[in-house]
Amino acid sequence: MVQWTSTVGAAQLARLLSSQQDRPAGPGSRKPPAYRALADGVRLLVLEGRVPVGARLPAERELALSLAVSRTTVAAAYEELRSEGFLESRRGAGSWTSVPAGNPLPARGLEPLPPEALGSMIDLGCAALPAPEPWLTRAVHGALEELPPYAHTHGDYPAGLPALREMIAARYTARGIPTMPEQIMVTTGAMGATDAICHLFAGRGERIAVESPSYANILQLMREAGARLVPVAMAERLGGWDLDRWRQVLRDAAPRLAYVVADFHNPTGALIPEDQRRALVEAARAAGTVLIVDETMSEVRLDPDLPMPRPVCGFDPAGSTVITVGSASKAFWAGMRIGWVRAAPDVIRSLVAARAFADLGTPVLEQLAVNWLLRGDGWEQAVALRRTQARENRDALVAAVRRELPDWEFEVPHGGLTLWVRTGGLSGSRLAEVGERVGVRVPSGPRFGVDGAFEGYVRLPFTVGGPVAEEAASRLAAAARLVRGGAGGAHGAEPPRTFVA
Numbered sequence: 001m002v003q004w005t006s007t008v009g010a011a012q013l014a015r016l017l018s019s020q021q022d023r024p025a026g027p028g029s030r031k032p033p034a035y036r037a038l039a040d041g042v043r044l045l046v047l048e049g050r051v052p053v054g055a056r057l058p059a060e061r062e063l064a065l066s067l068a069v070s071r072t073t074v075a076a077a078y079e080e081l082r083s084e085g086f087l088e089s090r091r092g093a094g095s096w097t098s099v100p101a102g103n104p105l106p107a108r109g110l111e112p113l114p115p116e117a118l119g120s121m122i123d124l125g126c127a128a129l130p131a132p133e134p135w136l137t138r139a140v141h142g143a144l145e146e147l148p149p150y151a152h153t154h155g156d157y158p159a160g161l162p163a164l165r166e167m168i169a170a171r172y173t174a175r176g177i178p179t180m181p182e183q184i185m186v187t188t189g190a191m192g193a194t195d196a197i198c199h200l201f202a203g204r205g206e207r208i209a210v211e212s213p214s215y216a217n218i219l220q221l222m223r224e225a226g227a228r229l230v231p232v233a234m235a236e237r238l239g240g241w242d243l244d245r246w247r248q249v250l251r252d253a254a255p256r257l258a259y260v261v262a263d264f265h266n267p268t269g270a271l272i273p274e275d276q277r278r279a280l281v282e283a284a285r286a287a288g289t290v291l292i293v294d295e296t297m298s299e300v301r302l303d304p305d306l307p308m309p310r311p312v313c314g315f316d317p318a319g320s321t322v323i324t325v326g327s328a329s330k331a332f333w334a335g336m337r338i339g340w341v342r343a344a345p346d347v348i349r350s351l352v353a354a355r356a357f358a359d360l361g362t363p364v365l366e367q368l369a370v371n372w373l374l375r376g377d378g379w380e381q382a383v384a385l386r387r388t389q390a391r392e393n394r395d396a397l398v399a400a401v402r403r404e405l406p407d408w409e410f411e412v413p414h415g416g417l418t419l420w421v422r423t424g425g426l427s428g429s430r431l432a433e434v435g436e437r438v439g440v441r442v443p444s445g446p447r448f449g450v451d452g453a454f455e456g457y458v459r460l461p462f463t464v465g466g467p468v469a470e471e472a473a474s475r476l477a478a479a480a481r482l483v484r485g486g487a488g489g490a491h492g493a494e495p496p497r498t499f500v501a
Helices: 010-022 034-047 060-067 072-086 133-146 160-173 188-203 217-225 244-251 274-287 347-359 364-375 378-403 428-438 467-483
Strands: 087-090 094-097 184-185 206-212 227-231 257-260 290-294 322-327 339-342 418-422 457-461
Touching: 010 034, 034 072, 060 072, 072 087, 087 418, 094 364, 133 364, 160 184, 160 339, 184 274, 184 347, 188 217, 188 257, 188 290, 188 322, 188 339, 188 347, 206 217, 206 244, 217 227, 227 244, 227 378, 244 274, 274 290, 290 428, 339 347, 378 418, 378 467, 428 457, 428 467
Parallel strands: 206 227, 206 257, 257 290, 290 322
Antiparallel strands: 087 094, 184 339, 322 339, 418 457
16 A cells, blocks of 8 residues: 555645546446536546545545535545545545555566467567567677676676776767766666665665556565555656646655656656656755656657657756666667666765675676677667667557557557557456456556556557557457456456467
């Protein structure tokens, strides 16, 4: 459970409810009674993570005044929410949001299946593409040629190979953020980087503010580290962050850390505008909160004419408030477990010192391979290949889902590797369960939320294209029909058809 109680004011709740009025009603739908419409609106806000679980709602009289309805209407709506398990109340203490019992949050992210276990299954659980050849093979050959001098050493480089640290620092400098090698530590992937930062800054019980939704594996990493997660809803569209909400959380919850993905957010694909980046850095600095900014998707820009905002660390070049995490896994290949941290030199020294009790260092051969790519034109050519593949997959998947599931809603992102889809009122958890029985594996929305939010969503990555994307959408449509018809137990799903790409 969220261990920080936020408060949603009457005016704020009224504003959130009014934003739902732009959504089209379903065909043949009738206007519900006022109390039920209000209950439906609050329930949807909770399920979509726009109002956190455990948030204190305004008193009946206050909300009635803000909505210009009778207090009886609000009281009836609150009673309906209580009966459904979406509201808890205690006399004299108020009412706060909840989720119904028996609807547990999936415990983990969706681990990728090993290739030999796939069979006829289409696996949309992992947002990762095959390696961009021939660049992987060339990079490994280049690394092997450069390995002999390092083989004569102990092989432990807790901060990373000096040559790679210099190369990563130079790339930040070329982006307009002067950076020294002393501000860089090479890690074992972005997950290793984030884990090290969390252990350094946030002991057990510390609050960490996170976007809602956010990257499932990072949320689980923080839960297992004992963090108290404070969700902050993303803006309803791909426009970016809800800065008013961020300022409130940073002021009232005083989190030690905050974790954000500004470039092609996972899972929504949002690209945060430059003015919002500046504003969040200023708010974090004023609150004494350290921002972890995940840049792993920053180079996966799928629309080539799209201008990129200034990196978040550009508004804190010294790295005292913003700690940036980067990785080769999304832009190049998930099997290349090389990540890095950019921060102030004293932070880097502390991270390096703590590494003696963790993983000691990152494999030398893989560091040499990434350095070989970055030193020449291999990286840019490999990333260009990756972008083309992801763009083609995105367009194929979007077309297939629109054709097979026209009532599912989503915005097409300009970059990243994922599509965040509202499933037409169906349970994302039920879709994930039934989907595996018809041969398509997808992660449900609650994996990307805190305390049961986003039940009406699934995440679809751009990992398949062409006929495979069409077949995946067809199987999702079959799963949707079964869920709509009441399937979800052990029976009722047709077996997957054998499919050869």
